[in-house]
Amino acid sequence: MFKRILLKSILRRKRHIGLALAIVIVGTSVVAALFSVFSNVDVKMSRELRRYGANMVVLPAQPPLAGSPTAESQISEKELKKIAGALNRPQVVAWIPLKYQVVVINGSKQAVLVGTNFENMVRVKPYLRIEGRLPRNTEDRGLLVGVEAARKLGLKIGERVQLGSGSSNLRESQTFQITGLVKSGASEDNRLFANLMPVRKLLKSTSIDVIMASVIGGMQSIEQLRQTIEAVAPRVRVEPVLKIAKSEGQLLNRISALSLIAAFIILTITTIAAMATIQSLITERRMEIGLMKVLGARNISIIALFASEAGIVALTGSLIGYGIGIALAQIIGYSAFGTSIDLNPVVFVTVLAIGFLIAVPGVPFFIKKITKIEPANTLRGEY
Amino acid sequence: MAFIEIDSLTKTYGRLAALDRITLQIEKGEWVSIMGPSGSGKTTLLNLLGGLDRPSSGSVSINGSVITGMTLNELTQFRREHIGLVFQQFFMIPYLTALENVMIAQYYHSMADEDEAATALEKVGLGDRLHHLPSELSGGEKQRVCIARALINDAEIILADEPTGNLDADNETIVMNLFRRMHAEGHTLVLVTHDSTIGWKANRIATLEHGRLIKIDSGSSTRQEESSEIVLEGIDRSESLSL
Numbered sequence: 093m094f095k096r097i098l099l100k101s102i103l104r105r106k107r108h109i110g111l112a113l114a115i116v117i118v119g120t121s122v123v124a125a126l127f128s129v130f131s132n133v134d135v136k137m138s139r140e141l142r143r144y145g146a147n148m149v150v151l152p153a154q155p156p157l158a159g160s161p162t163a164e165s166q167i168s169e170k171e172l173k174k175i176a177g178a179l180n181r182p183q184v185v186a187w188i189p190l191k192y193q194v195v196v197i198n199g200s201k202q203a204v205l206v207g208t209n210f211e212n213m214v215r216v217k218p219y220l221r222i223e224g225r226l227p228r229n230t231e232d233r234g235l236l237v238g239v240e241a242a243r244k245l246g247l248k249i250g251e252r253v254q255l256g257s258g259s260s261n262l263r264e265s266q267t268f269q270i271t272g273l274v275k276s277g278a279s280e281d282n283r284l285f286a287n288l289m290p291v292r293k294l295l296k297s298t299s300i301d302v303i304m305a306s307v308i309g310g311m312q313s314i315e316q317l318r319q320t321i322e323a324v325a326p327r328v329r330v331e332p333v334l335k336i337a338k339s340e341g342q343l344l345n346r347i348s349a350l351s352l353i354a355a356f357i358i359l360t361i362t363t364i365a366a367m368a369t370i371q372s373l374i375t376e377r378r379m380e381i382g383l384m385k386v387l388g389a390r391n392i393s394i395i396a397l398f399a400s401e402a403g404i405v406a407l408t409g410s411l412i413g414y415g416i417g418i419a420l421a422q423i424i425g426y427s428a429f430g431t432s433i434d435l436n437p438v439v440f441v442t443v444l445a446i447g448f449l450i451a452v453p454g455v456p457f458f459i460k461k462i463t464k465i466e467p468a469n470t471l472r473g474e475y
Numbered sequence: 476m477a478f479i480e481i482d483s484l485t486k487t488y489g490r491l492a493a494l495d496r497i498t499l500q501i502e503k504g505e506w507v508s509i510m511g512p513s514g515s516g517k518t519t520l521l522n523l524l525g526g527l528d529r530p531s532s533g534s535v536s537i538n539g540s541v542i543t544g545m546t547l548n549e550l551t552q553f554r555r556e557h558i559g560l561v562f563q564q565f566f567m568i569p570y571l572t573a574l575e576n577v578m579i580a581q582y583y584h585s586m587a588d589e590d591e592a593a594t595a596l597e598k599v600g601l602g603d604r605l606h607h608l609p610s611e612l613s614g615g616e617k618q619r620v621c622i623a624r625a626l627i628n629d630a631e632i633i634l635a636d637e638p639t640g641n642l643d644a645d646n647e648t649i650v651m652n653l654f655r656r657m658h659a660e661g662h663t664l665v666l667v668t669h670d671s672t673i674g675w676k677a678n679r680i681a682t683l684e685h686g687r688l689i690k691i692d693s694g695s696s697t698r699q700e701e702s703s704e705i706v707l708e709g710i711d712r713s714e715s716l717s718l
Binding site (some may be wrong): 093094096100103104105168379382383384385386387388389390393466467468471473 | 522525528529548551552554555556560566567568569570571575578579580581582583584587619624
């Protein structure tokens with residue numbers, strides 16, 4: 093009979109149950125959406141922030157003196173291999189070796205040539221705007237010329253240039269073909285970029301000057317990498333690009349705090365709304381409660397009925413709210429980060445718990461109300 | 476000792492005495508009407524007899540049990556086992572059918588029995604209204620559901636507060652015939668009314684005024700008269716009903 097009363101109470105009071113369900117659904121769906129986004133935001137935002145360039149550099153322990161590179165002021169090929177192993181981690185989006193050298197162009201003018209890995213360069217420096225194309229493979233003697241350098245040197249896409257190391261001695265020169273122009277609004281506009289391998293051949297040196305890496309996970313992740321790299325290559329030092337890494341950390345913290353504050357406010361509002369609804373439902377059902385008492389129902393039986401109703405509303409509302417919340421999270425994911433939001437079982441459990449928190453906030457409150465209802469007064473219409 | 480012993484029963488609300496030292500004995504199987512003008516304390520007395528309210532002083536004992544000394548839980552248990560209540564308003568659970576409204580009394584008493592509940596409703600002429608919601612029943616039909624519910628657990632005492640107050644003449648006749656039948660079957664009836672025609676049908680009439688019992692009269696009813704067969708007037712049933 094208990095199940096029958098419960099079922100009829102739910103099925104035949106659709107308007108009231110619908111109102112209570114709506115409150116739970118609104119609360120849980122917003123919380124599910126926020127928590128799902130929140131649980132993904134560090135990774136998603138971190139990837140998003142990688143658009144602003146590298147946030148970690150690996151430098152030789154001893155800075156190079158102008159014009160006189162030494163073994164100590166360079167990262168050797170052996171060290172590079174060890175560092176490459178250390179950088180082979182999921183939190184490293186991409187990294188590039190960089191070798192800088194002033195070169196002579198067509199035997200007369202000078203510019204800074206940068207040897208690097210083009211495939212990764214566009215990932216580490218996604219802000220670069222390239223006209224033309226990148227050199228095809230790591231051995232291709234293609235050349236990417238900064239727009240300012242191209243203007244000053246009068247270079248055009250498709251043109252072949254002789255690059256000579258050191259002075260104007262063209263015996264040490266090699267021919268490169270300009271495949272594209274690069275624009276960043278920064279120092280890249282004045283540089284020439286070529287594949288590391290041909291640059292090494294040109295300069296007859298396998299060492300590099302610096303490594304730039306794009307790392308997700310903020311300062312904590314960079315610190316972990318620093319320890320690993322400095323352990324395998326003690327002669328180098330790892331430094332975060334503070335401006336970017338710190339901003340990233342601060343931004344993530346602010347987003348987390350905002351998400352939590354928003355969730356807290358919504359929960360508070362929905363809990364108050366739920367309590368008000370329960371209050372009005374109990375007032376509305378005083379006659380019913382009074383009648384049950386007249387018929388011999390003990391307080392515990394009535395409380396069990398109301399608590400079961402609230403439990404069913406909480407469970408149903410939470411499940412629907414979770415579904416809607418996940419859908420909302422995906423919309424937010426695609427619109428803000430261009431990717432889906434991963435499902436997190438912790439969010440599911442949290443949403444269920446919150447659903448019960450919203451729907452049964454006043455279990456002690458309505459127990460008190462129910463036990464205080466006196467059938468004689470209630471049936472007389474005196475509340 | 477009488478079946479129901481009311482001794483110096485007083486109920487005050489602040490300075491106002493709703494009931495003032497009422498003393499009354501009611502025998503088992505007796506039908507007593509409580510009469511009096513509005514505000515005379517009739518309903519208060521009925522609520523105290525049904526354990527729905529607590530007196531300020533005095534006592535009520537039913538079949539030797541002093542109900543005014545019982546805890547709330549004991550009172551609830553006593554009420555569901557011994558007392559059937561019928562009110563002027565047709566109190567029903569709005570989302571349960573007529574059948575379920577009777578079954579709920581069984582459920583809180585012991586165990587719901589759908590067949591038994593259906594039989595009880597058939598006996599009050601509602602065999603074709605079993606699955607109707609209260610909103611689909613007329614006032615007279617609702618009151619008959621309430622009577623079936625009051626009788627379903629075979630309560631020894633039926634307390635009724637203006638049971639015909641909201642009924643038209645036809646339904647009043649039907650309901651009063653049901654009360655006569657209950658009385659004939661041996662139930663003790665205490666019926667509150669301000670209608671002398673209704674009150675006069677009892678064995679005795681206790682009249683209250685300003686919370687005091689001012690007189691006790693004999694009514695028209697005797698057990699012998701009512702033990703004869705009673706046909707429910709106005710109910711479309713060819714057979715006579717026996718509750």
